[in-house]
Amino acid sequence: MQFFLNITLGGIATGMIVSAVALGLVLIFRATNVVNFAQGAMAMITTYVAYDVLRKGANYWLAFVVALAAGLVFGALTQVVLIRPVQGKSPLNAVIVTFGFLIFLEGVAGSIYGSTARNYPAPFSLSGQKIAGTQIAFSPFDVFVVVAVLVLMILMMVLFRGTDLGLRMRAVAFAPEAARLLGVRVRPLLTLGWGLAVAAGAMSALLVVPTSSLTPNFMDIILIYGFTAAVVGGLDSPVGALVGGLVTGLSLAYVGGYIGGSLEPMAALALVVVSLMIRPEGIFARPAARRV
Amino acid sequence: MGAFRRRVQTLTAKSWFRLPRQPMLRHLSFAVVAVVGLYFLTQWLSAFNDYEVGEIAFYVIALAGLTVLTGVNGQISLGHGGFMAVGAFTYALLVEHTTWSLVPELLVAVAVTAAAGLVIGIPATRLRGPYLAGMTLMVALGLPYLTNQYNSFFGGDQGLNTPAPNGPASVNPTEWLTWIQLAGAVIVLVLLGNLMRSRFGRSFRAVRDDEIAASLAGIHVARTKVIAFTVSAGCAGLAGAFLALSAGGVNSAEFPLALSIYILAGVVLGGTGSLMGVWWGAIIIVYLPTQWSQDLAKDFHANAVVSANLAVIIFGLVLVVTMLVAPGGIQGALRWVVGKGAAYFSSGRVSNMTLVLQESTDPPVSDGESVATITK
Numbered sequence: 001m002q003f004f005l006n007i008t009l010g011g012i013a014t015g016m017i018v019s020a021v022a023l024g025l026v027l028i029f030r031a032t033n034v035v036n037f038a039q040g041a042m043a044m045i046t047t048y049v050a051y052d053v054l055r056k057g058a059n060y061w062l063a064f065v066v067a068l069a070a071g072l073v074f075g076a077l078t079q080v081v082l083i084r085p086v087q088g089k090s091p092l093n094a095v096i097v098t099f100g101f102l103i104f105l106e107g108v109a110g111s112i113y114g115s116t117a118r119n120y121p122a123p124f125s126l127s128g129q130k131i132a133g134t135q136i137a138f139s140p141f142d143v144f145v146v147v148a149v150l151v152l153m154i155l156m157m158v159l160f161r162g163t164d165l166g167l168r169m170r171a172v173a174f175a176p177e178a179a180r181l182l183g184v185r186v187r188p189l190l191t192l193g194w195g196l197a198v199a200a201g202a203m204s205a206l207l208v209v210p211t212s213s214l215t216p217n218f219m220d221i222i223l224i225y226g227f228t229a230a231v232v233g234g235l236d237s238p239v240g241a242l243v244g245g246l247v248t249g250l251s252l253a254y255v256g257g258y259i260g261g262s263l264e265p266m267a268a269l270a271l272v273v274v275s276l277m278i279r280p281e282g283i284f285a286r287p288a289a290r291r292v
Numbered sequence: 293m294g295a296f297r298r299r300v301q302t303l304t305a306k307s308w309f310r311l312p313r314q315p316m317l318r319h320l321s322f323a324v325v326a327v328v329g330l331y332f333l334t335q336w337l338s339a340f341n342d343y344e345v346g347e348i349a350f351y352v353i354a355l356a357g358l359t360v361l362t363g364v365n366g367q368i369s370l371g372h373g374g375f376m377a378v379g380a381f382t383y384a385l386l387v388e389h390t391t392w393s394l395v396p397e398l399l400v401a402v403a404v405t406a407a408a409g410l411v412i413g414i415p416a417t418r419l420r421g422p423y424l425a426g427m428t429l430m431v432a433l434g435l436p437y438l439t440n441q442y443n444s445f446f447g448g449d450q451g452l453n454t455p456a457p458n459g460p461a462s463v464n465p466t467e468w469l470t471w472i473q474l475a476g477a478v479i480v481l482v483l484l485g486n487l488m489r490s491r492f493g494r495s496f497r498a499v500r501d502d503e504i505a506a507s508l509a510g511i512h513v514a515r516t517k518v519i520a521f522t523v524s525a526g527c528a529g530l531a532g533a534f535l536a537l538s539a540g541g542v543n544s545a546e547f548p549l550a551l552s553i554y555i556l557a558g559v560v561l562g563g564t565g566s567l568m569g570v571w572w573g574a575i576i577i578v579y580l581p582t583q584w585s586q587d588l589a590k591d592f593h594a595n596a597v598v599s600a601n602l603a604v605i606i607f608g609l610v611l612v613v614t615m616l617v618a619p620g621g622i623q624g625a626l627r628w629v630v631g632k633g634a635a636y637f638s639s640g641r642v643s644n645m646t647l648v649l650q651e652s653t654d655p656p657v658s659d660g661e662s663v664a665t666i667t668k
Contacts, residue, residue, distance in 0.1 A: 035422040035425065035426060037370070037425070037426075037429065082612060082616070085616050086615055086616065090366070091422065092362070092366065092368050093615045095368055095370070095425045096368070096556070096560065096612075096614075096615050097611070097616070099425075099429075099553070100553070100557070100607075100609070100610070100611025100612040100615070101608065101612055103549070103550065103553045103604050103607065103608040103611075104604075104605055104608025104612060106604065106608075107601040107602070107603075107604035107605035107608055108601070108605060110600070110604070111597055111598040111601040217549070220433055221433060224430045224433055224434070227426045227429075228430075231423065231426070260441045262438065262441035263437070263438065264437070265430065265434030265437045265438075266434045266435075266437065266438050268430060268434070269427065269430040269431065269434055272415070272423075272426075272427055272430065273411070273412075273415045273427075276415035276416070276419065277415050277418075280415075280418040280419050
């Protein structure tokens, strides 16, 4: 029972991180119809930036803010330089561009930092707590993870539901042509959307890295979990990203805990297959109506 | 119609040499020429170069499979390295546990990989969009973990042994293996070439160009996509088995994500949609990471870390830059070239007419292409 509880708690913590990755993917897919396969690699780069800031003697929180800001700028630049030219072309082109960018970034990081694994500090203790006499595998850092992702989700919701800017961004994502005709400036908002999404990705990487280690490809596997969560929840639904992330995190935790940790990536693939078979549009997606 | 056609044929027969009109015959005659040429090539090259030619041959197979999927059918796979791993491990397990001969083992490896492709392809076709791309990426990234989980079955870090098959005593074993791989590449190219000229090939292209129009014309879009994906995965399986033979053993480290990227970049570089262009892509994949990028790194006095990553950086750049510089993307560039070619041939030449007539004598299957050719 205690084992089950510990796995569940671990699954929730993983699930929250996966939700943040999925949120980044969903924000970009909703607005630009592109799945950003470079999301993980871009977050890896921002984490190396934060690592350099830390090495210069800065404290954890300054590095945290720097990573998010770097993500915002990096995402916006990427949208302008790489994505805008392929926007509106065959979706294959965007897939190839983001995939090529993924491996390019990993190669660049590998050339600069080598492939040696580096440790990235955590702001809170990573060891489990004793509550009422039983050891619970839920560390203060896990609490921080859950809180941080929830704050991110709430901020995004406030932005999209509560502000004029968010309303315009939703309009751009929903019907770009109509939004343009109503006087919304579409292109800067798409750029901003990419910036926000990559900042979300940067945060997810900062939450992963203390329990993993910093290498050029440490985000690869997290990216495919995020993709799983986004597919389960529906590729165009931010709420779906949260729910899909939790479903994915818990499923992977149970597979890892009861069968074997190395099976988790294949379990994620199985989850995608099953979820596409049962509910192709995802749990929370808007109903699909394709225009002829 | 018949009389007109005969007249057209007599007109075109003026040229002193004509390729057979039957696609099968034409492709086979190409194959015979290729086999003779490649045989002399292996004779002329040293054993080490033969080994590299063998590598080129299996990359040709993998690239041809992905060309059918991406260039002809308009779907994409980011994980063909993963499917190569499926083929390689299947082959190695058959070597370990059975006493079959080479050909049935290879055929089973192809069948198993094609089945894996089917499992991925069916759910992915239920929706439009990047689902297939994501799922294939999961295959490429997840498979190495799977082999770690079942260490004893997949041979752990050492992997499984796949000794090269014994040829006649008079033939150098490396050369023998190279011949087998080249023969495999030629057979695959002939088969795919025929497939492209068949009803299936036309359906693939119709689905790529416009899914809605294709389905209105009676093509089962989902089934067509799944067939293309299955064929493509099967090719990757054969390529993987050949890779295992070249390497002499299989372990999961041979199938990093970079392999999938090389294959995709090879297709993009070699000219998507062209089955002969894959040779260029394969040559680049074999020589760029091992030799050209090392030479380049040496020229710039780069350190070992940079030179180890240079190939990956170059391939990544190739993918990004190709997509940005060729604005219409793969298909657009292809169509542009085809359009130029068609314009050239239609400038008062009769050969174009025979082409149209041949297309129109096909049984009235429901595909858009022959109609489109006539109305042009």
